[in-house]
Amino acid sequence: MRHLFPVTLGLFAGVFLVTALVSADASRRGAPTHAQQVTAKDDSPTSGVRRAPRPAAWRVLPPGPGAPESRGAERVLETLARIEGKLTTTRYQHRTVVRERRGLYAWDCSGMAAWILERAAPRALSAIHRERPVARSFHDVIARSPTDQARRGWRRLAHVEEARPGDVFAWRRPPEWGNRITGHVGFVLERARPVPQWEGAYTMRIVDATSLPHQDDTRTRGGPGGYGHGTLLFMTDGDGQVDSYGWFGMNSRGVVVTPVVFGRVTR
Secondary structure, three states: OOEEEOOEEEEEOOEEEEEOOEEEOHHHHOOOOOOOOEEEOOOOOOOOEOOOOOOOOHHHOOOOOOOOOOHHHHHHHHHHHHHHHHOOEEEEOOOOEEEHHHOEEEEOHHHHHHHHHHHHOHHHHHOOOOOOOOHHHHHHHHHOOOOOOOEOOEEEOOOHHHOOOOOEEEEEOOHHHOOOOOEEEEEEOOOOEEOOOOOOEEEEEEEEEEOOOOEOOOOOOOOOOEEEEEEEEEEEOOOOOEEEEEOOHHHEOOOEEEEEEEEEEOO
16 A cells, blocks of 8 residues: 655755655555754755665666667767766756856756756657756657657557666656756666566666765765766566656655656757
């Protein structure tokens, strides 16, 4: 049986106080069962940080990160590699500032995604019809895309196990979280890995921009944030659709209930 606990969001001294919206089924999944109130500075939905039970084999299934399955995804990975080859300074901020020669990349999640797609898949970016896309924009264009073929540069993936490096993930904020937060967006670095003993649970290595690091993150807690890699936890329904996520991967004390979509850019 699934239990839902409400999310509330308040603003105190310029930071958001988040109580995570949790979907849990401890008897069936053994997954994180609830969240505690924590403080966040950006659009990174949070749950409490406490080490969850960790099955010993979770890191080894399935083997290998997988390979990109479209030319657009290949170009996304090439753009990410170019960023990492030049990067000297990064930070999280809502105004995108990139100085490639200096290795400076300052942005939020949607600013990063737009900058990368402008170079790797401009047709997909133009399908959003917004001068400055936000996380919600990416979610909506993916959610409207067909699964059997690409349309306007996007194909929606029907199952989380279809995601491959260079694909895009996005979610919308739960409606209780207020208007400032629209959701989150980033890119897949490795295909989903099933979590043994947790029915319908997967971990995934991703790249995004945030001020609040994930599990096994390249960014440090309390640092400036910005560009980096981390691990997310995804919980699915019986059909492989992601219905909730854990921001801190296997260390998430709870999961936030909101649909997560995955899209493949073609051009």
